[in-house]
Amino acid sequence: MEQDRQKLAEQLRDGDPETLDGLIEVYQHRLFRYLMSLTGNRPLSEDLFQETWIRVLERGHQYRPDWKFEIWLFSIARHLAIDFSRQKKGASLDELMDPEEGTGFEPPADEPTPFDRTLAEEEATRMTRLLDQIPAVYREVLTLRFREDLALDEIAAVIRAPLPTAKSRLYRGLEGLRKLIEGGIA
């Protein structure tokens, strides 16, 4: 594993096009999901997705093999999202969210019927609207923990916060998620 990361660090330092192509392929959905959790806005997440990969190319020499690649990738994405929100005159990430957005989720990949697709889209939209009600700081850690399966210390590294902060956000986020889903289902 350490050797793989060492090799990856060298390839990133060299700006190797094939390596970057492979990384985009492997991490496309994970990065996009994380960006959606931060912004709650699909067009903005798409812009940040592109910018993140360009930043990976430009800053490849800063990657250290003792970091998991996804931790570094998410940190870059987070940084860009925060920069963007600051450019919007200090708006918080939550203020960037439009509750009417979020209808653009992809249908499942196993070729469902149009009826199934419509049902799935409706369910996805309903869930997305529910999740939009969770503040971005909590949605972010929930995504990192329950979708990306990151450990607590890795989450703390991505959000650049002490471990207790990451933990308390997760507890609060999970509590909020539970109440929201129960309310939404009821």
Add this chain to the structure above:
Amino acid sequence: MNSELHTRAKKLIVADRVEGISAAEHDWLEGHLAECGECSTEASRVSAAIQAFRAVPMTASPDLVRRTSSIVLQRARQKRTARRESVPLWIATAVSAASMAYTSSYVWSALAWIGRFSHMPEILWQSGFLMWWFMPASVLAAAAAWRRTKQQNEYWRQKWQ
């Protein structure tokens, strides 16, 4: 059943998902859930919430991935080309710096002699020396700036295409 036991169980249900619990705590919780319907329902609710959160389909569109790959690959290739092209620039810089260091005193003497021979004002031949001194650096800086502008224009052209 003691209400403290329920409180402990509910805390452990969430802690298990968030940070993990010890094997002993896990065994205790399992035993409690087997006997307590209320806490068992609570555990199911937490699991259902996480499951629902995980189940929301959220993927990057193939078109976005294709566009991103194309931009990043193009940029990576440009960077490689630029790096290759910058080698002669670095060599030229090194050669020019070395030659200036070695020849400065001779050029100064030569220009001073020309100045005296042609009765030129001192400021004129000294300005000539300064021009000679800065010429290679100026030419190289101009070449580097031109290359950088060209690369940036190319980058924006591709990005907005």
